[in-house]
Amino acid sequence: MIIGVPKEIKNHEYRIGMTPAGVRELVQRGHQVLVQRDGGTAIGLTNELYQIAGATLVNTPEEVYSNAEMVVKVKEPQPSECAMLRPGQLLFTYLHLAPDPEQTEQLVASGAIAIAYETVTDDHGGLPLLAPMSEVAGRMAIQAGAHSLEKAQGGNGTLLGGVPGVQPGKVVVIGGGVVGENAARMAMGLGADVTVLDRSIDRLKALDNHYGPQLKTLYSTVESIESSVCEADLVIGAVLVPGAAAPKLVKRETLTQMKNGSVLVDVAIDQGGCFETSKATTHQEPTYTIEGVVHYCVANMPGGVARTATFALTNATLPYVIALANKGYQQALTDDHHFCNGLNVFKGQVTCEPVAHDLGYQYVPAADVLQ
Ligand SMILES: NC(=O)C1=CN([C@@H]2O[C@H](COP(=O)(O)OP(=O)(O)OC[C@H]3O[C@@H](n4cnc5c(N)ncnc54)[C@H](O)[C@@H]3O)[C@@H](O)[C@H]2O)C=CC1
Numbered sequence: 001m002i003i004g005v006p007k008e009i010k011n012h013e014y015r016i017g018m019t020p021a022g023v024r025e026l027v028q029r030g031h032q033v034l035v036q037r038d039g040g041t042a043i044g045l046t047n048e049l050y051q052i053a054g055a056t057l058v059n060t061p062e063e064v065y066s067n068a069e070m071v072v073k074v075k076e077p078q079p080s081e082c083a084m085l086r087p088g089q090l091l092f093t094y095l096h097l098a099p100d101p102e103q104t105e106q107l108v109a110s111g112a113i114a115i116a117y118e119t120v121t122d123d124h125g126g127l128p129l130l131a132p133m134s135e136v137a138g139r140m141a142i143q144a145g146a147h148s149l150e151k152a153q154g155g156n157g158t159l160l161g162g163v164p165g166v167q168p169g170k171v172v173v174i175g176g177g178v179v180g181e182n183a184a185r186m187a188m189g190l191g192a193d194v195t196v197l198d199r200s201i202d203r204l205k206a207l208d209n210h211y212g213p214q215l216k217t218l219y220s221t222v223e224s225i226e227s228s229v230c231e232a233d234l235v236i237g238a239v240l241v242p243g244a245a246a247p248k249l250v251k252r253e254t255l256t257q258m259k260n261g262s263v264l265v266d267v268a269i270d271q272g273g274c275f276e277t278s279k280a281t282t283h284q285e286p287t288y289t290i291e292g293v294v295h296y297c298v299a300n301m302p303g304g305v306a307r308t309a310t311f312a313l314t315n316a317t318l319p320y321v322i323a324l325a326n327k328g329y330q331q332a333l334t335d336d337h338h339f340c341n342g343l344n345v346f347k348g349q350v351t352c353e354p355v356a357h358d359l360g361y362q363y364v365p366a367a368d369v370l371q
């Protein structure tokens, strides 16, 4: 199979969809890998390393898209990239379609076969291709939040760990999954006062068992969310209903009761965000303030630590890329129902139920289109 790896074009996105080691694995199996020149240069994955691994370097995204049978990326295709997709071409990347009607329309119109990393599932109820970036974003959320709490950044001037004789900052994490747990762990490491809310009691039990009394857990209700965010210095939005747009758990009117200079980091922004006042921001301009509350809503947080994130992401995606390349999508998706859950758009039809539901498309089960 001819596999194409373009340079990412989203704002300050320096990750790349395949490392030289991944290229080598594919080339060794008889595939050809086209890598856009300088796709990994910013993170030390030089053209020379790709060439040594057996990649064919090409100069433009057009050369990648027009020649590849499968395009492997990191972020959702931007409009100029959607325009280069062709009917029947495979696209394997993050998509986050539910909050993004324009991209969905463009992918449907392209006739391509789009498999989303974030809806692939596993036997343990997890999302194996979202998890590595959730680990990264969860950890970064505390760094970003701590920085935003500084006075010069518009924050209330709280040091999360406090110092002897002074109370630590209060961190509230809404959603205790992968992002939430990693955020809580970093915040506890700094010495903050940390509470995690989730609507899954099993999840709260697991966190309680693992971290003990240093971590407070709270069952998530409208009431418990409202009262805890009003006391918080830093709130992390980390909920997910897989495939669907994020529920809006903190309303605009609640902001007026929050501390002036408190900070919201909405990691769930890639699914539309879980605060009513969230709108996606970029690494270039990551924050804005509403009602005195600083909002950090960067939709590609791991792009900020692109070197770590590229290795973490491609460690997880490579076996799936190899399966698609070796077997073709029909066989690879039929053999593995968890992988098949990644199929979001198939030749003009929406095959992910939450996306179809949220955006008003007819849902066509993957099993029907793969027959
Ligand atoms: N902004 C960025 O750069 C990145 C964003 N993300 C996003 O972060 C979000 C969280 O991802 P993960 O932690 O991997 O998901 P996860 O599935 O591991 O955890 C989500 C948790 O939210 C809980 N939840 C759902 N509804 C809730 C509610 N109403 N109240 C409280 N808890 C609720 C679930 O029970 C679950 O424990 C996703 O939207 C993901 O796409 C992930 C990586 C990077």
Ligand SMILES: CC(=O)C(=O)O
Pocket (backbone or CB within 6 Å): 075, 094, 130, 133, 134, 270, 299, 300, 301, 302, 303
């Ligand atoms: C998960 C995601 O959207 C990201 O890593 O950018």
Ligand SMILES: [Mg+2]
Pocket (backbone or CB within 6 Å): 076, 096, 100, 103
């Ligand atoms: Mg988008």
